[in-house]
Amino acid sequence: MFDFFSQHIEYLKGVGPAKAEILKKEARIHTYGDLLEYFPFRYIDRGRFIPISQVRDDRNYVALQGTIKSVEQKGFGAKKRLSAILSDGTGQIELAWFSGLKWLLPKIKPQVRVKVFGKPSVFNHRLSLNHPELEFAAEGNPQEENPGIQPLYTTTERMKNHGLGPKALSGITANLCRQARGSIPEILSQEILERYRLPLREDAFIQIHHPRSMEQAENARQRLKFEELLILQLKILQAKLKKRKSPGWTFEKVGENFLQFYQHNLDFSLTEAQKRVVKEIRADTKTGFQMNRLVQGDVGSGKTIVALMCMLLACDNGFQSCMMAPTEILARQHDASLRKFLRGMKIRTGLLTGSTSRKDRAILLNLLREGQIDILVGTHALLEDEVAFKNLGLAVIDEQHRFGVAQRAKLWAKNRIPPHVLVMTATPIPRTLGMTLYGDLDVSVIDQLPPNRKPVKTVHLTDKDRLRLFAFMKSEIAKGRQIYVVYPLIEESENMDLKDLMDGYESISRAFPVPDYQLSIVHGKMKAEAKEFEMERFKKGETQIMVSTTVIEVGVDVPNATVMVIENSERFGLAQLHQLRGRVGRGGQQSYCILMSSEKLSQDARERLQTMVSTNDGFKIAEADLKLRGPGDLQGTQQSGLLSLKIADIVQDGNIVKAARFTALEILQEDPGLLLAKNQRLVAEMEKHPAGNLWSQIS
Ligand code: ADP
Ligand code: MG
Numbered sequence: 165m166f167d168f169f170s171q172h173i174e175y176l177k178g179v180g181p182a183k184a185e186i187l188k189k190e191a192r193i194h195t196y197g198d199l200l201e202y203f204p205f206r207y208i209d210r211g212r213f214i215p216i217s218q219v220r221d222d223r224n225y226v227a228l229q230g231t232i233k234s235v236e237q238k239g240f241g242a243k244k245r246l247s248a249i250l251s252d253g254t255g256q257i258e259l260a261w262f263s264g265l266k267w268l269l270p271k272i273k274p275q276v277r278v279k280v281f282g283k284p285s286v287f288n289h290r291l292s293l294n295h296p297e298l299e300f301a302a303e304g305n306p307q308e309e310n311p312g313i314q315p316l317y318t319t320t321e322r323m324k325n326h327g328l329g330p331k332a333l334s335g336i337t338a339n340l341c342r343q344a345r346g347s348i349p350e351i352l353s354q355e356i357l358e359r360y361r362l363p364l365r366e367d368a369f370i371q372i373h374h375p376r377s378m379e380q381a382e383n384a385r386q387r388l389k390f391e392e393l394l395i396l397q398l399k400i401l402q403a404k405l406k407k408r409k410s411p412g413w414t415f416e417k418v419g420e421n422f423l424q425f426y427q428h429n430l431d432f433s434l435t436e437a438q439k440r441v442v443k444e445i446r447a448d449t450k451t452g453f454q455m456n457r458l459v460q461g462d463v464g465s466g467k468t469i470v471a472l473m474c475m476l477l478a479c480d481n482g483f484q485s486c487m488m489a490p491t492e493i494l495a496r497q498h499d500a501s502l503r504k505f506l507r508g509m510k511i512r513t514g515l516l517t518g519s520t521s522r523k524d525r526a527i528l529l530n531l532l533r534e535g536q537i538d539i540l541v542g543t544h545a546l547l548e549d550e551v552a553f554k555n556l557g558l559a560v561i562d563e564q565h566r567f568g569v570a571q572r573a574k575l576w577a578k579n580r581i582p583p584h585v586l587v588m589t590a591t592p593i594p595r596t597l598g599m600t601l602y603g604d605l606d607v608s609v610i611d612q613l614p615p616n617r618k619p620v621k622t623v624h625l626t627d628k629d630r631l632r633l634f635a636f637m638k639s640e641i642a643k644g645r646q647i648y649v650v651y652p653l654i655e656e657s658e659n660m661d662l663k664d665l666m667d668g669y670e671s672i673s674r675a676f677p678v679p680d681y682q683l684s685i686v687h688g689k690m691k692a693e694a695k696e697f698e699m700e701r702f703k704k705g706e707t708q709i710m711v712s713t714t715v716i717e718v719g720v721d722v723p724n725a726t727v728m729v730i731e732n733s734e735r736f737g738l739a740q741l742h743q744l745r746g747r748v749g750r751g752g753q754q755s756y757c758i759l760m761s762s763e764k765l766s767q768d769a770r771e772r773l774q775t776m777v778s779t780n781d782g783f784k785i786a787e788a789d790l791k792l793r794g795p796g797d798l799q800g801t802q803q804s805g806l807l808s809l810k811i812a813d814i815v816q817d818g819n820i821v822k823a824a825r826f827t828a829l830e831i832l833q834e835d836p837g838l839l840l841a842k843n844q845r846l847v848a849e850m851e852k853h854p855a856g857n858l859w860s861q862i863s
Pocket of ligand 2: 467468
């Protein structure tokens with residue numbers, strides 16, 4: 165079958181073998197389809213000239229027309245440039261060229277009328293257009309009246325040098341678009357096109373390159389985004405449907421362990437939100453199908469208890485459970501707190517991490533296989549193949565943002581029928597994003613904090629406030645409270661960061677001398693036992709200040725700690741700052757988060773810190789984070805990278821995500837297997853498009 169998209173690019177008019185080589189190397193354009201999907205990043209509306217007085221340095225392309233006032237050659241040698249002043253009666257602007265002077269010189273003369281297209285920039289406090297495109301308004305050239313909209317494509321230096329600059333590319337895509345007529349079949353139904361007022365597929369591909377109006381370009385873009393997001397949602401939902409239908413273990417009863425814990429060991433009452441989530445999970449585990457559920461709850465909302473109660477449910481029904489944490493410290497802490505919660509009960513727990521000795525590991529794995537361990541806590545060491553259970557019924561993954569979809573799939577393989585999977589995350593994400601990143605999971609939300617929590621007070625201080633800070637820390641310690649002082653650690657600059665930490669530790673030791681004060685220090689270069697030892701001393705209240713790198717970022721729970729001092733806070737992202745702040749405010753006392761930074765800050769950093777000072781709401785912070793950073797590393801880069809989107813942006817295009825989600829559900833409701841004839845073009849496109857393949861692979 166003839167497929168327009170897979171035609172080789174060298175056969176396109178205006179390309180040929182040499183240019184094809186460059187297109188392949190520089191822009192990965194091998195086929196017609198690749199070029200069709202090489203979308204313009206912007207357009208210049210050559211029909212719309214603006215007055216020079218309205219030109220701003222805002223990086224937008226502008227079209228200007230006017231008269232050349234003066235021309236001058238400036239500089240020497242490599243710095244030589246041609247400078248002309250353009251005037252249109254409303255103002256003047258400098259035009260500058262650094263090459264091609266020989267060609268330009270005879271043409272650019274005072275009194276000549278020209279049209280120019282370019283990006284304004286500021287040079288020596290004056291606006292100028294560097295290397296603008298130039299058209300001479302020669303008399304008797306009427307077809308220039310409506311020159312239309314020109315697409316702008318990303319081009320590299322090499323492309324420009326080989327005759328593939330923006331203008332040439334625009335010519336080539338124009339050829340492609342002429343050929344595309346009649347070659348791009350529709351994949352969406354008439355009904356969907358009408359409902360969302362989308363242009364036809366063929367029109368969209370042509371008009372995104374060569375629109376007749378800006379509105380047409382925008383409609384084309386919306387259409388292509390919709391189609392892409394629809395494909396993504398279809399793959400995600402199919403994966404979810406398949407999983408839904410895959411058999412799961414049944415936890416018939418609420419038994420002795422669950423009840424004993426709930427009635428005797430638990431020394432506080434669950435929040436309504438916690439109760440609701442436990443019920444949702446309980447309902448899932450009775451259906452006979454496998455559960456894949458995400459529990460989302462802000463830091464401190466009490467996710468651990470919820471997970472524990474579910475593991476007890478598994479245990480009461482004769483199944484083992486495991487709980488996986490992202491760091492060794494956190495795994496150890498879970499292990500310790502589970503044992504504390506379970507005191508006096510018959511539940512057998514085990515701990516497996518990267519630093520478990522060979523001998524202990526062998527013993528542990530043996531017990532596990534024989535079913536002598538009910539709950540195994542650990543790090544990603546749990547994922548290894550040799551970790552085999554007798555009868556794994558439930559796998560809990562804590563702090564999902566460190567793990568990817570692939571890890572979940574590994575846990576599924578640990579029993580004959582996959583265990584139920586409970587994923588817990590403190591990272592609040594906007595709903596439309598959640599539909600995508602966690603699209604194959606059912607979601608529960610713990611939207612309530614345990615009672616008597618006072619919101620953490622946050623302030624931003626700079627280095628000159630350090631004495632005040634130390635005085636404040638001393639007054640808190642005098643009240644019997646404990647303090648974290650956290651330093652950033654970023655891998656590339658690890659050594660320098662370690663030095664920062666050590667310098668900080670020194671100065672704190674001087675300000676807080678023994679025997680009045682005891683300090684702990686924890687950093688990534690320490691052995692696991694040493695870290696654990698220091699954490700333990702802090703937890704027991706033997707030390708008042710914990711100086712550390714971000715190893716405590718996730719999950720550490722010391723309710724008596726009321727102050728979180730974050731050094732060089734401008735170097736942390738918002739999500740991380742929010743996590744760190746969540747380490748305090750866990751007891752009944754008023755807690756504080758102190759963001760230290762230097763006086764001088766970038767605009768972004770200032771906004772981040774301001775956001776932290778102004779709100780404690782994880783959702784608001786997540787949204788601000790998205791705006792400042794984009795979705796790039798939102799879920800630990802791995803996941804959003806794997807979405808493989810070519811044109812849509814799951815953050816900016818939230819509304820299209822919703823529409824695509826709705827449409828995907830509708831299509832699958834009518835045709836769960838996507839077998840109907842009318843859906844086959846769409847299916848073919850789904851197979852070609854990489855979006856969402858991750859979900860297809862694991863289902
Ligand atoms: P996170 O959701 O951040 O993992 P944790 O599970 O670590 O939160 O819980 C934070 C603290 O709150 C723990 O000390 C926990 O024992 C306590 N906690 C949890 N639920 C409740 C509750 N309903 N009432 C009082 N304290 C609670
Ligand atoms: Mg936690």
